Amino acid sequence: MNITVKQMIGTSLIDWEGKIVSTLYVPSCNFRCPFCYNCDLILRPDNFKNIPQKEIDSYLLERKDFIDGICMSGGEPTLYPDLPSYFKEIKNKGFLIKLDTNGTNPKLLEDLLKFRLIDYIAMDIKSSLDFDCYSKAAGIKDKILLERVKDSITLIMNSETDYEFRTTVVPVLHTEENIIEIAKYISGAKKYVLQNFSPLEKTLDPSFQKIKPYSDEKIQELSEKAKKYVPNCCWR
Numbered sequence: 001m002n003i004t005v006k007q008m009i010g011t012s013l014i015d016w017e018g019k020i021v022s023t024l025y026v027p028s029c030n031f032r033c034p035f036c037y038n039c040d041l042i043l044r045p046d047n048f049k050n051i052p053q054k055e056i057d058s059y060l061l062e063r064k065d066f067i068d069g070i071c072m073s074g075g076e077p078t079l080y081p082d083l084p085s086y087f088k089e090i091k092n093k094g095f096l097i098k099l100d101t102n103g104t105n106p107k108l109l110e111d112l113l114k115f116r117l118i119d120y121i122a123m124d125i126k127s128s129l130d131f132d133c134y135s136k137a138a139g140i141k142d143k144i145l146l147e148r149v150k151d152s153i154t155l156i157m158n159s160e161t162d163y164e165f166r167t168t169v170v171p172v173l174h175t176e177e178n179i180i181e182i183a184k185y186i187s188g189a190k191k192y193v194l195q196n197f198s199p200l201e202k203t204l205d206p207s208f209q210k211i212k213p214y215s216d217e218k219i220q221e222l223s224e225k226a227k228k229y230v231p232n233c234c235w236r
């Protein structure tokens with residue numbers, strides 16, 4: 001099976017609300033979000049050793065009593081065509097699966113949903129759904145990727161699987177209007193989360209380390225305004 005896991009957080013209490021998970025990170029991504037803090041995993045995946053699947057399996061099975069499942073993150077997991085068979089094996093071992101995705105592979109997502117191979121989806125919506133905004137926030141040049149993001153939103157909202165949409169809010173990329181536009185677009189969604197940008201040691205575009213994030217009060221205010229369209233809107 002062609003899935004390469006490069007990083008793993010053995011026990012995480014924060015990646016899936018109410019669940020204890022092992023979080024797995026796959027390399028590579030088809031986006032280049034300037035605020036991405038996983039930039040080494042995206043740009044220099046060969047700097048990381050592969051974690052043998054046997055090691056992951058034994059970690060999970062030895063802790064089956066308290067680990068509920070895995071969170072598959074990255075990088076972009078849906079770049080891997082073998083994801084459905086990988087998830088099938090994890091499910092056969094009795095674990096739940098959460099998928100973090102940028103939404104650019106609705107076809108694979110459809111298969112995962114159809115065969116009930118995921119229990120929770122967290123999909124990023126990088127900006128309002130017009131190409132000018134999205135290309136800046138996701139660092140993309142290909143309009144097809146945005147169309148695929150829109151298809152994934154529709155697919156997820158029409159599925160029975162539990163989900164959240166989320167946006168990392170960065171002052172130079174997002175105005176209040178952008179956030180309201182996103183909330184309008186996903187009006188009636190089950191959950192929308194605004195994540196305040198936090199400049200870390202590394203960001204894909206180094207100049208983003210100098211950006212001052214919005215205050216918590218401002219993010220809270222944005223989330224209150226977005227509630228008009230998605231009542232279950234929160235921030236963190």
Ligand code: SF4
Binds near residue numbers: 032074124
């Ligand atoms: S979607 Fe953006 S933030 Fe997520 S891994 Fe890819 S480049 Fe980084």
